[in-house]
Amino acid sequence: MSAPSGIPDAQQEFLRDALAGLTAEPKTLPGKYLWDETGSDLFDRICHNPDYYPTREEMTLLPRVAAELAARVAPGVTVVEFGSGASRKIRTLLDALTEPAAYVAIDISGEYLEGAIRRLAPDYPGIAMVPVCADYSKPVQLPVTAGPGGILGFYPGTSIGNFAPPEAALFLERARATLGPSLFLVGADATTEPERLQRAYGAADGLMAAFHRNILVRLNRELGADFDLDNFRHAITLCPDPLRVEAHLVAHRPATYRLGGASIAFAAAEHVRTDTSHKYTPAAFQALAIQSGWQPRGLWQAEGGSFALHLLESLG
Numbered sequence: 001m002s003a004p005s006g007i008p009d010a011q012q013e014f015l016r017d018a019l020a021g022l023t024a025e026p027k028t029l030p031g032k033y034l035w036d037e038t039g040s041d042l043f044d045r046i047c048h049n050p051d052y053y054p055t056r057e058e059m060t061l062l063p064r065v066a067a068e069l070a071a072r073v074a075p076g077v078t079v080v081e082f083g084s085g086a087s088r089k090i091r092t093l094l095d096a097l098t099e100p101a102a103y104v105a106i107d108i109s110g111e112y113l114e115g116a117i118r119r120l121a122p123d124y125p126g127i128a129m130v131p132v133c134a135d136y137s138k139p140v141q142l143p144v145t146a147g148p149g150g151i152l153g154f155y156p157g158t159s160i161g162n163f164a165p166p167e168a169a170l171f172l173e174r175a176r177a178t179l180g181p182s183l184f185l186v187g188a189d190a191t192t193e194p195e196r197l198q199r200a201y202g203a204a205d206g207l208m209a210a211f212h213r214n215i216l217v218r219l220n221r222e223l224g225a226d227f228d229l230d231n232f233r234h235a236i237t238l239c240p241d242p243l244r245v246e247a248h249l250v251a252h253r254p255a256t257y258r259l260g261g262a263s264i265a266f267a268a269a270e271h272v273r274t275d276t277s278h279k280y281t282p283a284a285f286q287a288l289a290i291q292s293g294w295q296p297r298g299l300w301q302a303e304g305g306s307f308a309l310h311l312l313e314s315l316g
Contacts, residue, residue, distance in 0.1 A: 031275035057302035066096035077149035101147025153184035172292035209234035
C-alpha cells in the first residue's frame with residue numbers, strides 16, 4: 001500500500017512501513033518506531049530495572065574497557081555513537097579518552113537527541129557536540145571529518161540484537177561505510193537462560209509493556225489511527241535457532257481499526273510483533289563482523305560470559 005501525499009516524508013515512510021507490516025501475515029511493526037521521545041524515556045527507565053541485566057553488566061564492564069581503549073586510541077579522536085539515546089554511557093568513554101575532538105550522536109528520536117546533547121555539552125566544553133537525527137540502520141553521512149586521533153564508533157547495549165543475522169551483517173557493513181577507517185566498540189548479548197530473559201524482557205513493572213504500546217500511541221497521534229490501547233497486552237516469546245526474544249502486542253478481542261484509509265482487522269489473541277532481540281555468542285558475532293569487513297581486535301565479557309563488548313577495526 002502507498003502512503004497518501006500531502007504529509008511530511010518521515011510520516012509517509014512511517015505510514016508505509018506500518019501499513020506494510022499490519023497487512024502482512026503475521027502482523028509486524030518496525031521496532032525503530034518505538035523510539036520517539038516517550039519511547040526513549042521509557043527505555044531509559046527500563047534500564048534502571050534490576051532485572052534488565054544488559055545495562056548493569058555493560059556499565060560494570062565499561063570503565064575497564066574505556067581505560068584500556070584510552071591506551072590504544074590517539075588523542076583527539078572523534079567518537080560516533082549509534083543509537084545514542086540519553087547519551088549516558090558515552091560519559092565513561094569521554095572521561096577516559098585523551099582530549100576527544102568531537103562527539104557525534106546519531107539517534108532516530110530528534111527531540112530526545114537534542115535534549116540529551118543539551119544536558120551533556122556543559123560537562124564537556126572542549127568537545128564539539130554534533131547531534132545527527134537519522135535512522136542509523138541506513139547509510140549515514142557524518143557531518144564532520146575525523147579528528148587528529150581518527151574515529152571511534154560506539155554501539156552500546158544489545159541493539160545489534162534487534163537485527164537478524166543477515167541484517168546485522170548489513171548494518172555492520174553500513175557502519176563501516178559511515179565510519180571509514182576506524183575502531184568500533186559494539187555491545188552484544190549471548191544470554192541463553194530462559195528465566196533470566198523472561199524477567200528482563202517481560203518485566204512486571206509495566207514499563208516494557210508501556211514501551212511497546214507506545215508504538216500504537218504514535219500511530220494514533222501522528223497518523224490519525226484509532227487503535228484502542230486497552231485492547232492490547234504485551235507478551236514475549238523465546239524462540240530458538242537463531243536464539244531470540246520476540247516482543248508482541250496481543251489483541252484481547254476482535255476489532256477493526258483505521259489507518260491511512262485502510263482497515264486493519266485483528267482476531268482475538270492475534271499478535272503483532274513489535275521488536276526482536278537476537279542473542280549472539282562471541283564467536284557468532286565475530287564471524288558476522290569479519291563477513292562485514294571488520295577485524296576483531298578485542299573482547300571483554302561480563303562474569304558468566306553473557307554480555308560482551310567487542311572492539312572491531314576497519315582499515316578502510
